[in-house]
Structure formats: structure tokens, C-alpha cells
Amino acid sequence: MRNSFKIAIDILYLNRAWTLIGYFFLVISPMVALVYLDMGVSNAYRDAVFVVEGGKEYFAEVLSIWFLLLFTFFSFGTNIDFMRVFNVTRKKFFASYMISLGILSLLIALTQKIINTVFASPNFVYSMYEFIYGDYFFVTSVVWLFSLLVLASSLFCLYTSIFSGVKDPIVRLFMVVPPFLPLVLIFSGDFSSVILFIMQVRTFSENRLAGNPYLMVSLFLISATICLFASHSFVKKLSIDIWQH
Amino acid sequence: MNIIKIKDITKIYGKKTKALDNVNLTIEPNKIHGLLGRNGAGKTTLLNIMTNKILPTNGDVTIGGETVIENDKVLSKILYIMVDSTFPWKIHKVFRRMSEFYPEFDIEYANSLAEKFEINISKDSKGMSTGEASIFRAIVALASNAEILLLDEPVLGVDPNHREMLYKEIIKNYSEKPKTIIISTHLIKEVATVIEEVTIIKNGEIIRNQSVDTLLASAYAISGRAEDVDEYLTNRKYTSIEVIGESKTVIVLEDVKDKDVKLASKLSIQIGDVELQKLCMSLTEN
Numbered sequence: 453m454r455n456s457f458k459i460a461i462d463i464l465y466l467n468r469a470w471t472l473i474g475y476f477f478l479v480i481s482p483m484v485a486l487v488y489l490d491m492g493v494s495n496a497y498r499d500a501v502f503v504v505e506g507g508k509e510y511f512a513e514v515l516s517i518w519f520l521l522l523f524t525f526f527s528f529g530t531n532i533d534f535m536r537v538f539n540v541t542r543k544k545f546f547a548s549y550m551i552s553l554g555i556l557s558l559l560i561a562l563t564q565k566i567i568n569t570v571f572a573s574p575n576f577v578y579s580m581y582e583f584i585y586g587d588y589f590f591v592t593s594v595v596w597l598f599s600l601l602v603l604a605s606s607l608f609c610l611y612t613s614i615f616s617g618v619k620d621p622i623v624r625l626f627m628v629v630p631p632f633l634p635l636v637l638i639f640s641g642d643f644s645s646v647i648l649f650i651m652q653v654r655t656f657s658e659n660r661l662a663g664n665p666y667l668m669v670s671l672f673l674i675s676a677t678i679c680l681f682a683s684h685s686f687v688k689k690l691s692i693d694i695w696q697h
Numbered sequence: 698m699n700i701i702k703i704k705d706i707t708k709i710y711g712k713k714t715k716a717l718d719n720v721n722l723t724i725e726p727n728k729i730h731g732l733l734g735r736n737g738a739g740k741t742t743l744l745n746i747m748t749n750k751i752l753p754t755n756g757d758v759t760i761g762g763e764t765v766i767e768n769d770k771v772l773s774k775i776l777y778i779m780v781d782s783t784f785p786w787k788i789h790k791v792f793r794r795m796s797e798f799y800p801e802f803d804i805e806y807a808n809s810l811a812e813k814f815e816i817n818i819s820k821d822s823k824g825m826s827t828g829e830a831s832i833f834r835a836i837v838a839l840a841s842n843a844e845i846l847l848l849d850e851p852v853l854g855v856d857p858n859h860r861e862m863l864y865k866e867i868i869k870n871y872s873e874k875p876k877t878i879i880i881s882t883h884l885i886k887e888v889a890t891v892i893e894e895v896t897i898i899k900n901g902e903i904i905r906n907q908s909v910d911t912l913l914a915s916a917y918a919i920s921g922r923a924e925d926v927d928e929y930l931t932n933r934k935y936t937s938i939e940v941i942g943e944s945k946t947v948i949v950l951e952d953v954k955d956k957d958v959k960l961a962s963k964l965s966i967q968i969g970d971v972e973l974q975k976l977c978m979s980l981t982e983n
Contacts, residue, residue: 453773454798462794466785530785536750537782538798539772 456544460551466534467527471556478519479560483512483567512568513597516560517604523556524608528616546684550609557601561594599672606679613683699726699761699774699844699877701747706756708742708901716742718901720756724879724894729871731892731909732881735981739901740881741779744847748777760845773799776843778834780850788833789818792840799841807840810866814859827854835863839870845877852884864891885974895973899981909973914953916976920946921966929957929966937979948979 454462464471535545611627618624701724708717717739724730734740745751747758749765749772758765765771776799784791788811796802811818814832816825825833831853838846851867852860868891871878882888895912897905905912919926923945934950948971949956961968 453769458797533783534785536779537784539748539775539777541749541767541769541772543767544769 454538454540456547456551459540459544459548460555462534463527463531463548463552464555466530467523470526471523474519474522475556475559478515478522479512479563480567482515483564512564513600516564516601519560520553520556520601520605521608524553524605524612525615528612532616550606550680553605553609554602557598557605560601561597564597565594596669599669599676603672603676603679606676606683610679610683700724701726701845701877702759703743703747704757704759706743706746706758707754708739708746708751709754716901717746717753720898720901720903722896722903722906724877724896726877727875728893729867729878729880729891730894730896731885731888732879732896732898733883733885733977733981734898736883738898738981740898741849742901743898744777744779744849744879744881748772748775748847750777774844775847776838776841776845777847778838778849778851780853782834784822784837786822787818788816788820788822791822791837792818795837795841799843801842803840803842807836810836810839813866814862828856828859831855832859832863835867839866842874843876845879847879847881849881851880851882852887860887864888867891885977886972889973895977897977897980904980912976913971913973916948916950916971917953917956918946918948918969918971918975919961919966920944920969921964925964925966929960929964936982937975948976 531545531549534540535542540548615624615627618627701722703720703722703724706717706720707715709715720739720743732740732743742751746753747765749767752766760771760774763771765775784794786794789808792802792804792807795807796804808818810816811833814836816829816833816836822830822833831851832855835848835851838848838851852863855863864887867878880888880892889909892909895905895907895909896903907915919929921929922943923940926945926947930947930949935947936950937946937948939946956968958968960966
């Protein structure tokens with residue numbers, strides 16, 4: 453019997469081609485471009501991303517979350533086929549899927565923080581201790597970002613598992629629209645408002661939680677657990693006939 | 698021992714479509730079973746439930762006393778090759794991946810079978826013709842050395858030469874390493890020489906579950922002049938009436954031992970064995 457962790461690696465390997473492409477274009481490239489080149493795509497983006505404090509990070513977070521959404525949504529069907537041919541149980545499939553999303557989230561969080569920390573002050577020479585535990589709160593911010601992405605992953609897993617159970621094409625069409633709204637906003641030039649909205653939510657949450665990042669992380673992880681349980685109940689009922697027809 | 702017990706299985710799709718209706722079945726281990734029935738009879742649904750692919754509305758399937766529902770240990774004993782099983786890799790890579798999921802998978806044997814059936818292992822498993830894909834899936838199944846093999850239409854689209862070779866390979870594999878093999882197919886005539894046990898399913902219900910010999914001994918065919926045949930059939934159960942001109946052929950649903958040779962001889966009726974395909978067709982007629 454292959455364990456869940458190995459199957460999670462199988463899932464990542466199975467979707468490797470476009471995962472790597474998505475990872476490069478939605479996680480690494482924008483981050484490098486934003487932090488190192490200080491590049492503005494248009495005035496609207498520039499205001500939101502560079503003028504507002506923390507805008508760059510939020511922009512990168514939004515892209516990372518979007519990448520996770522795409523990964524969850526488009527890899528789900530392929531992974532169900534994979535589960536079918538190798539007789540993997542729903543329980544194991546679900547656990548492996550979440551582990552694969554967790555690995556991706558951790559990779560994204562680490563990538564972002566490393567790029568941000570290194571490129572933000574290219575002339576500064578770090579010791580490893582400073583890099584990890586120094587003023588830059590590397591560990592804290594990785595944990596924060598990781599918990600945010602785990603929450604996003606579990607939400608998308610819930611969304612995709614509900615989507616997989618819906619047969620009505622009209623309801624499906626309505627369900628597809630909301631996740632693509634940010635994309636519409638990007639092309640309509642109103643992406644700055646998306647970033648500002650996320651920033652307001654975060655500031656509001658931080659104020660409510662007296663600025664305690666650990667409380668925030670805990671809250672995210674509790675929400676993620678609720679989403680996981682909810683989506684698990686959908687995956688449990690999942691039959692190949694539901695996905696196929 | 699891996700006795701498969703299907704207990705009170707009912708599967709209802711949506712609110713009304715009853716695919717399986719209170720199915721009870723015991724499948725003896727280390728035998729080759731044929732699962733026969735018409736389209737939509739519930740064969741694939743039953744195989745899907747037996748492998749936890751879909752969940753039953755009611756009932757349970759156990760293998761060796763343990764449920765198959767979400768049971769990794771039991772499911773690792775089964776390999777179910779579906780008609781639309783697709784592997785997203787090149788063939789040689791599929792063999793390698795199979796050995797990760799099925800530790801007993803014999804890569805050398807798989808390669809030798811691929812060579813025998815002229816399957817190019819550097820080819821993408823998704824880009825094969827229907828016949829090649831069927832052979833490839835059968836190779837994967839045979840080389841897996843799983844204790845239970847479920848084969849859904851294993852020779853779909855395969856040419857007659859390769860079909861013959863494949864049946865021989867299944868028998869050879871089975872005689873060297875006995876295992877439970879369940880073959881679901883419509884090609885009853887061909888599979889009749891391979892299977893030992895037969896399960897016939899009709900409208901979601903099991904109507905027969907016995908050895909092929911017992912099933913064939915439970916009926917016989919008679920043919921002769923229509924009036925003579927009708928006279929012979931008085932107070933007898935029969936099915937599958939074929940009339941050509943004045944001649945009539947009927948399958949009598951009665952033990953071969955109970956056939957009335959004297960009466961048949963008096964009426965100039967010929968008595969013969971019934972073919973499995975004919976019998977299945979007549980039993981599953983609506």
C-alpha cells in the first residue's frame with residue numbers, strides 16, 4: 453500500500469508540466485519582477501502595488517492564491533482518474549490531495565519570502581540566523597503566508613468538490629464565474645481595488661486580533677480544518693459517475 | 698481465502714434509476730468467473746461497487762470477511778481494469794508505476810507480453826488504438842499478480858488472432874498463479890471456454906450464479922416440426938423460440954437428465970446441447 457505522502461508526490465508529478473509553468477509565471481516571475489525590477493504594469497497597478505505599504509506582498513499573495521485555485525480546479529479530474537486506476541480510496545486520495553496542496557503552499561510561501569527578503573536589500577549580507585530569526589520575521593511571515601495558502605487550498609478543495617457534484621450546466625456556469633472575477637478585474641484595470649480590499653480585510657482582522665499574527669494563523673488553520681471536513685464529506689460521496697457525467 | 702461476498706447490494710442512481718436491486722452473491726476464490734448480462738443490466742455498476750469506485754445505496758461487499766468500502770488493505774488485492782482505464786504515461790513508465798502500487802507487479806513478464814503482442818512500450822499509453830489499449834490493459838492486469846482481477850470487456854476492439862492469444866495467456870497465467878478472475882463481457886461464445894463459473898445479471902438482479910457445467914446441464918435444445926415440438930413442450934418450461942419454415946427450435950429449461958428421449962424419438966425431435974451464449978441470451982430476454 454502506497455502511503456498518502458507518496459501519493460501526494462505522485463499527484464504533483466502527475467501535474468508537473470503546467471504546475472511548473474504556473475509556478476514560474478504566477479509565483480516566481482511576478483515576485484522577482486516586482487521586488488527586484490520595481491516594475492509597474494500600469495498606473496493603476498503601480499499605485500496599488502508600490503505606493504501602498506505592503507502592496508507588493510499582497511499582489512504576490514493574490515497571484516499565489518490564484519495559482520492554487522487553478523491547480524486545485526484543473527488537477528482534480530486528472531487526479532480522480534489517477535485514483536480510479538490505482539484503486540486509491542477516497543480517504544487516501546483526499547489526504548494526499550491536501551498534502552500536495554500543503555507542499556505547494558509551503559513552496560510558494562518559502563519562495564516568496566526568500567525572494568522578497570533577498571532582493572529587497574541586495575546589498576545586505578545576512579547570516580543564516582539573521583535570515584531566519586532576524587528582524588525580517590522570516591519564519592513568522594512564512595508561517596502566516598503558509599496558513600493563508602492552506603486556508604485558500606482547503607476553500608478551493610471544498611469549492612471543487614461541490615462543483616464536481618453539481619450536474620446542472622447552468623448552476624456550474626454560475627459557480628465558475630466568481631473565481632474568475634479577479635481575472636476580469638485585472639483586465640478591466642481595477643485590480644488595485646482587489647488588492648486594497650484584501651488589505652482592508654487583513655488590517656481589520658489584525659486589529660480585531662490585537663495585531664497578534666499567531667491568533668491570525670490559528671484562526672486561518674481552524675477555518676481550513678472546517679473547510680477540509682466539509683469538502684471531505686463531498687469527496688466521501690464522490691463517485692466516478694458523478695465526475696464523468 | 699479471498700471469498701467475495703456481496704450482501705444486499707442496492708444501487709439507485711438519482712431518485713428513480715435502480716441499477717442493482719438487493720443483489721446477494723458469493724464468488725468463490727481462485728476461479729475464473731464470467732459476469733454476463735445485457736447492456737444496462739448492472740454489470741459495471743456491480744464491478745464499480747466491488748472496487749469502491751462507487752458507493753452502494755444499501756448493502757456491503759466483503760472480501761475475506763473485510764469490507765471493501767474505503768478499505769485500503771482489501772483494495773490493494775484487487776486490480777480492476779475498466780474499459781476506459783487510462784494511464785497518463787508511456788507504457789514502460791506505466792509498468793514502473795504499477796510496480797509502486799502493486800509490489801508483486803512483474804515488469805519482465807509485462808515486457809515479454811508487450812513484445813509478444815507487438816505493443817511498443819515506448820509509445821504513449823493514451824495514443825493507442827482501441828484494440829491495442831485493450832491488450833495493454835490486459836497485460837497490466839496479468840502482470841500485476843493481484844489476487845483478484847476484474848476485467849471489464851478485456852478484448853474490446855482486439856482482432857481475432859490477438860483475442861485467441863489473449864485468452865490462452867489468461868488461462869496460462871491463471872494455471873501458473875491461481876487467482877480470482879472476473880470477466881465481464883458480451884462475447885459469451887469466446888469466453889465460454891475460459892470461464893468456470895457464471896453469473897448472469899438481468900435488470901439489476903442476479904438470475905443465475907453457478908458453474909458453467911451446471912448451467913449448461915440445466916437446459917437443452919430441441920428442434921423438429923413445429924407441432925411435434927409443441928407437443929413435447931406440454932407442461933415444460935421453455936424459452937428462445939426460433940421458427941424457420943415448418944421447423945422450430947426451442948431451449949427447454951429443464952435438467953438434461955430429465956429429458957424425455959423416448960418421446961423425442963417418437964416425435965422425431967432432435968435433442969442437443971445448448972450453447973452458453975444462446976442460453977444467456979434467452980435467459981436475459983425481456
